[in-house]
Amino acid sequence: MKTNIYVIYGGKSVEHDVSLQSAFSIINSLDKAKYNVYPVYITREGVWCSTKIVKETITELKELKHCNFNSISGSLGDFLSKHFKKGEKSIAFPALHGSNGEDGTIQGLFEMLNLPYVGNEVLSSAVGIDKVMMKDLLSLGNIPQAKYTSLLLHQWQENEEKALEEIENIIGYPSFVKPARLGSSVGINRCKNRNELISAIKEAFLYDHKLIIEKEIIGREMQIAVIGNNCPKASVVGEYIQERKFMDYNAKYVDGRLVPVIPAPLSDNISEAMRQTAIKAFKLLNCKGLVRVDYFVTAQDAYYINEVNTMPGFTKYSMFPALWEKTDGTSYSELIQILIGLGFARHEQKNSILHMRWEA
CATH class of the missing domain: 3.30.470.20 (ATP-grasp fold, B domain)
Structure with a gap:
C-alpha cells in the first residue's frame, strides 16, 4: 500500500506566496508510484482546501489554489473526516513558512491527531520563529551573534522617545529592525539615523507586535x-x-x-x-x-x-x-x-x- 503524503501550503502568512513555490517543487519531486500525493491548500483567510490525488506533473502555481469552502472550521472538519483512515500510512509535509505554519501551531494540530509530520516539533518551531527567544537561548550556549535588543508594541505606544533612546544607547547605527516572528526578509529595514529608525519600527509593527533590533555586522x-x-x-x-x-x-x-x-x-x-x-x-x-x-x-x-x-x-x-x-x-x-x-x-x-x- 502506498504512503499518503499531505503537502500543506499557503496559509495566513505574509510568506504565503513563497510557500506555494516550495509546495510546487515538493509535489513535483515526489515519486507518484510510491506515494499518494495530496495537495492541501490553506487560503490567506485560513480555509483548508484539500484536492484530489496528484498523479501528474503540475505545470502552473494556479493549479495549487483550488478551494470550495468558506468556513475555516467546516473546511478543516471536511479534510479530517475524509483522510487518515485506519490502516493507512500517512504523513504531513508542511511546506508552510512563517505564521500559522512554521511557528508550532500546525505542529500542535499534528500532535493532537497523532499524525507523523516532516520537520520540527512544537517547541523548536515556536522558538525558532521568534528571533528574540532564539537568540536568548543561543546566548546560553555562548554562540556568537550580533548585539541585539527587543521592542514590544505597547512599549512603543507608551513612550516612543524612551524606546528610541534605549535602542540608540544599546545598538546605535547602522542597525537592522525586524519583525521578531517572520521570515523571508519581510518588513526588515536598515537604519542609519533616527528618522530611518522610526520609519522602520512603524513598518515592522505592521507585521508583528514584537521587534528585534540588531547591530549591523559587515560581512x-x-x-x-x-x-x-x-x-x-x-x-x-x-x-x-x-x-x-x-x-x-x-x-x-x-x-x-x-x-x-x-x-x-x-x-x-x-x-x-x-x-x-x-x-x-x-x-x-x-x-x-x-x-x-x-x-x-x-x-x-x-x-x-x-x-x-x-x-x-x-x-x-x-x-x-x-x-x-x-x-x-x-x-x-x-x-x-x-x-x-x-x-x-x-x-x-x-x-x-x-x-x-x-x-x-
Missing part, C-alpha cells in the same frame, strides 16, 4: 543546512553573491539575481567550526528534521549566527537543497525522502512514551 552572508533527529549532520557552507546591502524579499524570490557559491571560499578550520556551531545550535533549540543556519562572516573570519530557519524554503532559488547536493550528492528528491523518513522515525520514537502511569 558575507552564509548558510549551512542541518538534517537529522538525534544525530544531526551539517552540510558544507554556502553563500550568495549579492548586489544589495542585505537579501530582502525581492532579492530572494523576485529578481532571481542571487548567485549561490557552494562551497563558500573559507579556510577548512573556519568552515568546520561553523558546521559544528550549526549542529550545536540545532541541539540547543531541540530541533528535529531540518534547519538552515544563517551566518555573517567578517573579513577577519569571525562568524556570527544571524538566525535559524526551521522550515527553509524549497523554491528553485533555495539554498537548502543545493547545499546537500554539493555536500554528498543528495538530490532534491532524495532529500525529500530523507526528511520523510526522519518524520516517521521521530513519530515512532515519540509513540513509545507512556501516556498513563506505569504499574509493576
Whole structure:
C-alpha cells in the first residue's frame, strides 16, 4: 500500500506566496508510484482546501489554489473526516513558512491527531520563529551573534522617545529592525539615523507586535543546512553573491539575481567550526528534521549566527537543497525522502512514551 503524503501550503502568512513555490517543487519531486500525493491548500483567510490525488506533473502555481469552502472550521472538519483512515500510512509535509505554519501551531494540530509530520516539533518551531527567544537561548550556549535588543508594541505606544533612546544607547547605527516572528526578509529595514529608525519600527509593527533590533555586522552572508533527529549532520557552507546591502524579499524570490557559491571560499578550520556551531545550535533549540543556519562572516573570519530557519524554503532559488547536493550528492528528491523518513522515525520514537502511569 502506498504512503499518503499531505503537502500543506499557503496559509495566513505574509510568506504565503513563497510557500506555494516550495509546495510546487515538493509535489513535483515526489515519486507518484510510491506515494499518494495530496495537495492541501490553506487560503490567506485560513480555509483548508484539500484536492484530489496528484498523479501528474503540475505545470502552473494556479493549479495549487483550488478551494470550495468558506468556513475555516467546516473546511478543516471536511479534510479530517475524509483522510487518515485506519490502516493507512500517512504523513504531513508542511511546506508552510512563517505564521500559522512554521511557528508550532500546525505542529500542535499534528500532535493532537497523532499524525507523523516532516520537520520540527512544537517547541523548536515556536522558538525558532521568534528571533528574540532564539537568540536568548543561543546566548546560553555562548554562540556568537550580533548585539541585539527587543521592542514590544505597547512599549512603543507608551513612550516612543524612551524606546528610541534605549535602542540608540544599546545598538546605535547602522542597525537592522525586524519583525521578531517572520521570515523571508519581510518588513526588515536598515537604519542609519533616527528618522530611518522610526520609519522602520512603524513598518515592522505592521507585521508583528514584537521587534528585534540588531547591530549591523559587515560581512558575507552564509548558510549551512542541518538534517537529522538525534544525530544531526551539517552540510558544507554556502553563500550568495549579492548586489544589495542585505537579501530582502525581492532579492530572494523576485529578481532571481542571487548567485549561490557552494562551497563558500573559507579556510577548512573556519568552515568546520561553523558546521559544528550549526549542529550545536540545532541541539540547543531541540530541533528535529531540518534547519538552515544563517551566518555573517567578517573579513577577519569571525562568524556570527544571524538566525535559524526551521522550515527553509524549497523554491528553485533555495539554498537548502543545493547545499546537500554539493555536500554528498543528495538530490532534491532524495532529500525529500530523507526528511520523510526522519518524520516517521521521530513519530515512532515519540509513540513509545507512556501516556498513563506505569504499574509493576
